[in-house]
Amino acid sequence: MYIVRDGKSGFYIINSSFHVLWHVINFFWYVFKYSPANLSLFRSPENLYSPSGFMDYWIAGFLVLTAGVLLLPWLWFRLTNSKTRDEDKQEESEKKKGMIPKGSLGWPVIGETLTFIACGYSSRPVSFMDKRKSLYGKVFKTNIIGTPIIISTDAEVNKVVLQNHGNTFVPAYPKSITELLGENSILSINGAHQKRLHTLISAFLRSPHLKERMTRDIEASVALTLASWSQLPLVHVQDEIKKMTFEILVKLLMSISPGEDLNILKLEFQEFIKGLICIPIKFPGTRLYKSLKAKERLIKIVQKVVEERQVATTEMPNSPANDAVDVLLRDVNDGGCSDKQSHPLDFISGKIVEMMIPGEETMPTAMTLAVKFLSDNPVALAKLVEENMEMKRRKLESGKEYGWSDYMSLSFTQNVINETLRMANIINGVWRKALKDVEIKGYLIPRGWCVLASFISVHMDEDIYENPYQFDPWRWDRINGTANSNICFTPFGGGQRLCPGLELSKLEISIFLHQLVTRFSWTAEKDEIVSFPTVKMKRRLPIRVTPVERTSPISVEDH
Ligand code: HEM
Incomplete structure (x- = not known):
């Protein structure tokens, strides 16, 4: 039973397999108890030796055997494919985490805001993007004014964001702008x-x-x-x-x-x-x-x-x-x-x-x-x-x-x-917010994150x-x-x-x-x-x- 003892997985799998088995046994118990034939097997021990009790015994035995035959391949599958739904979920979330573009979220709260603004004021406003592009690739994450944000300097990713099939992205403007414009x-x-x-x-x-x-x-x-x-x-x-x-x-x-x-x-x-x-x-x-x-x-x-x-x-x-x-x-x-x-x-x-x-x-x-x-x-x-x-x-x-x-x-x-x-x-890029997880060119933009499709970086x-x-x-x-x-x-x-x-x-x-x-x-x-x-x-x-x-x-x- 402890063959797959290793990791979060093994013990948990067997444990959960038994959990399911327990429900199956319970299910058959209810079938025996409340079947139309009203099986007497579990009513009194004497019935075991009466002809009808004997028949009940065989029927019950047959059902348990059938259940066993059905359950065994399933048990075998679970053990050999040693994965549970929880583990699947965990693996999926690990995979997703791995797809979030690389980058630094900077300091708590202010993130990388100061560097972003300083570069904006310089004669090369694109230097913020250029530096991170060389470190993390064309699409990277950062944090500006307390908002985790993914910046794309990739023309193809920008195109998908702009096309916005399925209305996944909504414009994300600073609060003062949304207040002034109205919803x-x-x-x-x-x-x-x-x-x-x-x-x-x-x-x-x-x-x-x-x-x-x-x-x-x-x-x-x-x-x-x-x-x-x-x-x-x-x-x-x-x-x-x-x-x-x-x-x-x-x-x-x-x-x-x-x-x-x-x-x-x-x-x-x-x-x-x-x-x-x-x-x-x-x-x-x-x-x-x-x-x-x-x-x-x-x-x-x-x-x-x-x-x-x-x-x-x-x-x-x-x-x-x-x-x-x-x-x-x-x-x-x-x-x-x-x-x-x-x-x-x-x-x-x-x-x-x-x-x-x-x-x-x-x-x-x-x-x-x-x-x-x-x-x-x-x-x-x-x-x-x-x-x-x-x-x-x-x-x-x-x-x-x-x-x-x-x-x-x-x-x-x-x-x-x-x-x-x-x-x-003049418009150096557009800001959008993802309403659900979106995958573009192998990069994940998680739900609720902002994405800046940077035109200046491409230009x-x-x-x-x-x-x-x-x-x-x-x-x-x-x-x-x-x-x-x-x-x-x-x-x-x-x-x-x-x-x-x-x-x-x-x-x-x-x-x-x-x-x-x-x-x-x-x-x-x-x-x-x-x-x-x-x-x-x-x-x-x-x-x-x-x-x-x-x-x-x-x-x-x-x-
Ligand atoms: C050189 C001049 C201009 C540039 C560089 C420019 C740039 C842009 C950009 C980049 C967008 C897209 C914003 C986004 O995707 O969120 C946009 C949208 C828009 N522009 Fe222009 N624009 C210019 C002139 C004008 C003029 C003269 C008008 C009006 C007569 C105008 C009306 C609009 C409107 C109404 C939208 C919003 C479209 C929508 O969200 O459906 N623009 N502009």
Whole structure:
């Protein structure tokens, strides 16, 4: 009986085998006792010698023998395959533990937070990931702000996280962000509701009708902005572009043009977003509280617009959708997107405010960094001017206005935009939380853990991009396949939550670059990129702008 004495296993197995055997014997005991034939065997010893008692004895003997014949192979199997369910479980959990990516959880409570932040502030924010990648592999574990987290620097793992089949991953934002956005925000919701809203917004932002209209609006805003720059002795690109992109965004979302309403909206919005990254304490006077109050005021302004539009839509139900308010109103009126808790018009106002967030910071950062990279790379700038001047000449000759597809056809300009987005890493990765254990490429992401799909690590990986710290727009001609379907290039995320503003963003940057390089020249003062907590220029990128009447492409010496 003690043959398998070793370990947690042996004794336990035999013990548990006997436990089961005991239940089997009990079972037969009940069969004998309560069978319809009412066996008398166990009633009194005298019955043993009566004919019927004798028969009972044989029947009982037969049953015990049958049970033995059935049980023996089972017992044999249990002993030779010396495993129990508990042991299976234990083994499975050991196996799972072994699959959790390697890494260090750092100090109690703070984990590796301080190193993570210090690297973020440095000129190489990716150094935190690079060091751990070399120690533990492309996917590793760490602990940031008391949260165990798995960081993936692997493009294929990131792809699976982004695709999120089965809705296993939900967005995981800092508490201040979830407080400000609310639990039903487009950026936090998951599943069918998110998909529907995402499809609706994407379809609108990609529609040819909107693109053509937005091309005119963006051109007008850019022209006005650049004209004002040439009047200023020094332009802080980051601030000035922000004003312009906010105006464009608000026009796109709710057709508000520059004026008093826009100014109030801008002030409230700035107050609101200050709280996105703050200590999540909510009582009068705290940052979070002030931001929540600003959000209430912001929603009221938007609500007014939505209510007026509702009246107009009822009067002219077949007019085309001109902005995001129109799109959401039509959908809600058709019984589509909305949540059960809020009034449909409140729902729309909330969504419009939420949509301002992803576009507000990202667009101006992309444009500012494009100016920075071009200022530092005169050869790339000269090529950009050449391509854009060529199109300007063609347009002047034909007398036709520019269309969305004209801007998209500028291949080197698109290379400059892609290279800017690769190096800028405006959204350096996305944070998700696993709702159940997930295995990807042999790595286990346990339920409840956060995973950071790090885009910056992939974008700056020298195995993927040769000389990754060099601004090289020509690399996009050498890379096979388009940038849009490349899993190693994800500035706009991917899968279920791929940025619906992708095409519009590229259009806006293209128009800005076209007008800037064909009508102006500039000299930039020295400045540095800061990557933490968000990407920006340390001195807001000061430049001096001069209007130029270009008739031919510039040479490198011009800059
Ligand atoms: C260069 C500019 C931009 C960049 C780099 C960018 C990047 C991103 C990224 C990485 C995501 C995915 C977030 C995630 O997976 O959790 C995202 C989502 C989103 N973006 Fe953008 N974005 C840009 C511009 C815009 C603009 C202009 C708009 C609006 C017009 C916009 C609207 C959105 C929305 C609504 C989402 C959420 C989609 C969803 O969760 O279903 N973005 N963006």
